[in-house]
Amino acid sequence: MRALRPVLAAALLAPAILSAQESGAASGAASRRAAPKVPVRSAATNKAAAAAFSGERLSRIDSWIEQLIADGKIPGAVVMLVKDGQVAYHKAYGYRDLGTRVPARPDDIYRIASQTKAITSLAVMMLWEEGRFQLDEPIGKYLPAFKEQTVLTKFNAADSTYESKPTRRKITIRQLLTHTSGLDYADIGSDEMKAIYAKAGISALGRAGDVLGPKIDVLGKLPLKNEPGELFTYSLSIDVLGRLVEVVSGMPLDQFFRTRIFAPLRMSDTFFAIPAEKRDRFVALHEDKDGTLVAQHGTEGETAAADLPLHGPTYFSGGGGLSSTTADYARFLQLFVNHGELDGVRLLGRKTVDLMLTNQMGNLQPAFGLGFALETAENDFRDVSSIGSFSWGGAFNTTYWADPKEKLVALVYTNTYKAPTALGAPFKSMVNAAIK
Secondary structure, three states, X not given: OOOOOHHHHHXXXXXXXXEEEEEOOOOHHHOOOOOOOEEEEEEOXXXXXXXXXXXXXXXXXHHHHHHHXXXXXXXXXXXXXXXXXXXXXXXXXXXXXXOOOEEOOOOOEEXXXXXXXXXXXXXXXXXXXXXXXXXXXXXXXXXXXXXXXXEEEEEEOOOOEEEEEEOOXXXXXXXXXXXXXXXXXXXXXXXXXXXXXXXXXXXXXXXXXXXXXXXXXXXXXXXXXXXXXXXXXXXXXXXXXXXXXXXXXXOOHHHHHHHHHHHHHOOOOOEOOOOHHHHXXXXXXXXXXXXEEEEEOOOOHHHHHHHHHHOOXXXXXXXXXXXXXXXXXXXXXXXXXXXXXXXXXXXXXXXHHHHHOOOOOOOOOOOEOOOOEEOOOOOHHHOOOOOOOEEEEEOOOEEEEEEOOOOEEEEEEOOEEOOOOOOXXXXXXXXXXXXX
């Protein structure tokens, strides 16, 4: 595949803010009332790429997001569309922080949470291509804490004690990539496993002072929720793979990401720990408090994710620890649309990308590859995206998908917690409806 065109390379690396305006676009047939006045900023786009969409139909996105901001559902958002390797649409709406009322910018940095998982999956597959391990080998071969696993049989909610029995099979690297390992998630998983993990000091994103290696060793000694290979259970599996990357490569995960992925792809705004000179672009995490969005700041308790990236985290969560921009993540996704190459830099072979975008689940649901949810012939009736599209999102209300057939990458980011307004489904409908 051809490299990403220079205009996108420049625009994705450092978006130029072209304008700051008060937007009053109405949504046409959807609504004739005057749209609310919220700040809107646009970044550089390519005329040919933009021409692939109906401008009138894309304006529905403006009206939708502006109304959500006016109604107090989200503080702000950034939307980015890349078509045929060029930026077609890139706008920021509303506010970076409702407390300070600083307007959002297209190059703002967001907590991307579980969008980290696909980056860790890329790292795993890069090492697999080098022959460092095989996908169906047991993870215990490389992480000794996982050599002997048990599965939960009985749980006492009063004191979080439990009984377990040995598993019938070993967790494989492929099962970790596909969330069929039998592990569960700390903080957001089943009640039983949340309690067991909490008692053992395991959290979803780590806490101040935590280090990945020792925590993964503790996790390896705890029972599984179910037998490996039996169910899709969204889990800490990718954090375990982050530790695999560290052990096999000999680098801390942040260093591997920085030197092997971010630098080659020119993802200059993606970090576990945000540098001091870029912290003014870090959006606040907003939580719903009795129907009102409030910016949260802290590194402990339920709001631990709010400011932890500003305080030099030592726990490099391969499952959820990164912060990034829409532009950086668009470059990452374009790598897969281009079958493993971006701007002349190849990180994966074409056949490896094909494998990652092949359904690995057999009779299990959902359709999932090695890092992404997939649009397949079997589930295509549910969604307007083309077969072969891949997607995921993050817990703090960021989402993306890429459609190789349409050569389209689409992202919408906000940062909210315990707020009910999800952006993914309406955004996908409006974007696809605007394609000419």
